Amino acid sequence: MNHLDAAMHARGASQYVDDVPRQVGTLHAAIHGSSVAHGHILSMDVAPAFAIEGVVAVLTAADIPGENQIGPIILDEPLLADGDVHFEGQPVAVVVATTQAAGRKGAAAIVVEVDELPAIIDPRAAYEAGEIIGVPRTFEIGDVNEAWASCNVIVEGECVIGGQEHVYLETQRARAVPLEEGRMRIYSSTQSPYAVQRMTAKILGISHHGVEVEVKRLGGGFGGKEDQATPWACIAALAAHKTRQPVEIVLRRDEDLRMTGKRHPYVSNYKLGLGENGHIVAFEAVHLQNAGAAADLSTAVLERTLFHSTNSYYVPHARITGVSCRTNLTPHTAFRGFGGPQGMFVFESALAHAAETLGVPREVLQRKNLLSDGDLFPYGQAVENGRAVRTWEQAAQDFDLNGMITDANAFNDVHDEVKKGVAVMPICFGISFTSTFMNQAGALVHIYTDGSVSVSSGGVEMGQGLSTNIALVAARVFGIDASLIKVESTDTTRVANMSPSAASSTTLLNGNAVLVAAGRILDRLKHVAANEFRVIDVARISVHNEVVCIDAKPTEWTWQRLVRQAYLQRIDLSAHGFYATPRINYDRTEEKGHPFAYHVYGTAITEVTLDCLRGRYEIDCVKIVHDLGRTLNPNVDLGQIEGGLAQGLGWMTLEDLQWDEKGHLLSNALASYKVPDVYFMPDDLQVHCLEDADETTGPFGNKAVGEPPLMYGIGLFFALRNAIRAFNPQANPSFQSPMTPERVLLGLYPEFGRIQKQMVPFHGVTRDPESNPVSGEFR
Ligand code: MTE
Ligand code: LUZ
Ligand code: MOS
Secondary structure, X not given: OOOOOXXXXXXXXXXXXXXXXXXXXXXXXXXXXXXXXXEEEEEEEOHHHHOOOOEEEEEOHHHOXXXXXXOOOOOOOOOOOEOEEOOOOOEEEEEEEOOHHHHHHHXXXXXXXXXXOOOOOOHHHHHHOOXXXXXXXXXXXOXXXXXXXXXXXXXXXXXXXXXXXXXXXXXXXXXXXXXXXXXXXEEEOOOOHHHHHHHHHHHHOOOHHHEEEEEOOOOOOOOOOOOOOHHHHHHHHHXXXXXXXXXXXXXXXXXXXXXXXXXXXXXXXXXXXXOOOOOEEEEEEEEEEEEEOOOOOHHHHHHHHHHOOOOOEOOOEEEEEEEEEEOOOOOOOXXXXXXXXXXXXXXXXXXXXXXXXXXXXHHHHHHHOEOOOOOEOOOOOEOOOXXXXXXXXXXXXXXXXXXXXXXXXXXXXXXXXXXXXXXXXXXXXXXXXXXXXXXXXXXXXXXXXXXXXXXXXXXXXXXXXXXXXXHHHHHHHHOXXXXXXXXXXXXXXXXXXXXXXXXXXXXXXXXXXXXXXXXXXXXXXXXXXXXXXXXXXXXXEEEEOOEEEEOOEEEEEEHHHXXXXXXXXXXXXXXXXXXXXXXXXXXXXXXXXXXXXXXXXXXXXXXXXXXOOOOEEEEEEEXXXXXXXXXXXXXXXXXXXXXXHHHHHHHHHOOOOOEOOOOOEOOOOXXXXXXXXXXXXXXXXXXXXXXXXXXXXXXXOEOOOOOHXXXXXXXXXXXXXXXXXXXXOOOOEOEEXXXXXXXXXXXXXXXXXXXXXXXXXXXXXXXXXXXXXXXXOOO
C-alpha cells in the first residue's frame, strides 16, 4: 500500500485550501508589513490604498472587535501592530480587495511613518540587554562543580547554529466564509485547527463554538504551521467579519519568507569533561536561543533543547541552561525536531572537541558513552528499552563501519587534494509533547449500512502519511480492507479541543483514539454475531478479510451482512474514541519527571568526499539503522526517514539564513536560500530497521518517526570536519553551522583567517529559582 494521496498528488488532483472552487463574491486580503525591524509607528495613512481600483476595505488593529493578541504561550504578540513594530514584515494593516493584485497594490500604497529604533539581531546582544522571554531554565543532575576535579581532560567552546526556513511547498493561506449569526467557517492550511479556532474566536470576540475550522491536507508544514498558520486565518476571518463576504489570503513565497518565523538560531557555550578511560564525567552548557520578536513557541522549543542536550549519551553530572532571547527578527517557531537538533549539535561538537584534544577518533568516545537501560537523563527519566547500543552495533555490523573508516584513511593516504571523512551520528529523541496535557486526542468513527467506514480524527495530513496510518489502524481493527475506509478532513465540529499535529505524536495519539473508537463499534458488532451464531463467549468472534469468523474459522456472514444486521437491530454504528498517553508527567519546578512515553533511537554513518582545492563536496553515502518499532506502512516510514535526513543535511550545510544589521532578511528568495535537491542527496542511501522492536504504546507496536531522522543530518557536519582535518591536521574550524562550501574552504585554509575558531570563555547564567515556568493561556 502506498501513501493514500500518492496517485492524486502525482496527477495534481489533490485539493488544497485555494483549490476548492471559490464562492461568488470571494475577496482577497493582502498585508502591509512593517518596512523596519524596530520602531514606534508615528502615523499611518491608508487613504492611498482606497485610490486603487478594487480595494474594498483596509483593516488595522483598531478594527479588531475582540482581543488583538495571538501569543500561544505568552501573551506578547498582537495580530496587527499596535503602536510599535518589532520585526521587518510584521503585519501592520490588511487590505481587502476584489483581486489579489489589487490587494497587494493597495497594501503597497499605505504610508506608515515610523520612528526607527536600533534592531537587535544577535541573541548574545539581546541577553546582555536583558531582552529575555520567560525565564531561564536549568536542568541539573549529579554535582557538576565537584565533578570537574575528577576529569582528565576538559574542553570548552562555543557553537553558532544557523536557523532554517521551512520551505513547505504550499505557502501560508486560509479562506474564511461568514455564516449566519456572526459565525465563521475557516479553511486553513494549519497543523493546529483548534489553535485557529480559539485564536479566531478571541480576535472576533466570540465563543469557540462560533468558529468552525476544516483542514483537508497541507502541502507540508514541518512545524511552520504548528502555530504560524494561525494569524493568516485570523486575518481572513477578521476581513470576512468586516465585509460579510468570503475572504481568502494566500502568501506569495517572498511574503511567506519575509513574514513567517523559522527554526531558531542558537549561540551556545559548552564545557565537557572526560575521565581517564574516556567516559564522560561532566557537561555544562548554556544555550542562548534567538527567539525573534515574540515568544511564539520559543519557550517550549527551548525546553526540548534542554531535554535533548545530552543526545544518546550517559552524562552523570550535567548542568544545562537555556535562555530565550528576544531579537528583532520574525518570531521563530516549531521546526522538525523543535529545539532538539540544536541541543544535540552542541553535544556532538563538544565530543568532537574532546576527541581531537585527546587524539582519539570521535566515534570511540561516542560508542563508549552510549546510554544503557537504567541510566538517568538529566531530567530524571530512566532509559527503558533503550536502543542506542543496539542501533549502533547493528549499523557498525551491517555497514562495516571499521572497513569504511579504514578505506577512507587508505584513500586519504594516497590523495592529496581530495579527502574523505566518515562520521557516526546516533540519535535519541523523546516522544510526547513536553507539556503533558497536550498528549490527548479524539476520533469519531461511523460505519454506513453498506459497510464502508468514515474516520475522523484530530490529526492533520501534512504529507507525513497520517491518513494512510489512520486508515490502516481502522482497517486492522475491523478486519477489513483499507479501501473500505475513508479518512475525512480534520474538522473542529467533529473532533473538539485537538492538540496540534506535531511532536511526531500524531499517529500515536490519533491512531490510538481511532483504535478505541473502532474497537467500541467492533465490540457491538461481535455481540450481534454472537447472538446470531448462538456463541456465548463473544471473544470467539472475529472478522478477517471482511468475513465473520468463529474461532478464526470463516462463517457465511460477510462484513457487509454483519453491519446490515446490526443496523436492522438498531445498534449504534458510530463511536467516539479518546486517548491520553499513560504514565507521562513533568514537574517544571523540580525540572524532573517522566515527560516522554518512549524514545526513538537510531544510528547513521555518513561519508563525504571533499575537494580540498575548491571546498566542494559530495555525500558518498548515508547508512542508517533506525528504530521504527513495528511499522504500519514501510513506504510511508521510509519516506519520513529519507525526507527528514534531507532536511537535516540541508540545515547543516546549505541553508544559510542571513539578515543585515537592520534586521532585513537577505536570503529572501529560493535563489539566495539554497535547499537540498535530489542531486545533493547521496547516491548510496541505505536504511535498515530494527527487527522485533515493537513499542507497546503503539498503535500496533508502531513508533513515531516524523522528526527524529532529521538529526541524522548532523553527521554530515562532522564527516566534513574530519575530511577538512585529514587535509590540514592544524585546521580547527569553528563549530558554526551551516557548513557551506565557503565555510569549508575557509576551514581548510585557516590562514585566510576569517573564521578561525575563537575560544570563548564559558559564561554562566543566573537563574531565579522562584520564577519558573510559563504563564499564559494554554501551557
Ligand atoms: N513530512 C511531510 N511530508 N510533511 C511535513 O510537513 N512534518 C514533520 C514530520 N514529517 C512533515 C513531515 C514534522 S515537524 C512533524 S512533527 C511530523 O511529521 C508530524 O506528523 P506525525 O506526528 O504524524 O509524525
Ligand atoms: N510542539 C509542542 C512540539 O508544542 N511541544 C512539543 O514538545 C513539541 N515537540 C516537537 C515538535 N513540536
Ligand atoms: Mo513538528 S516541529 O512537531 O510540527
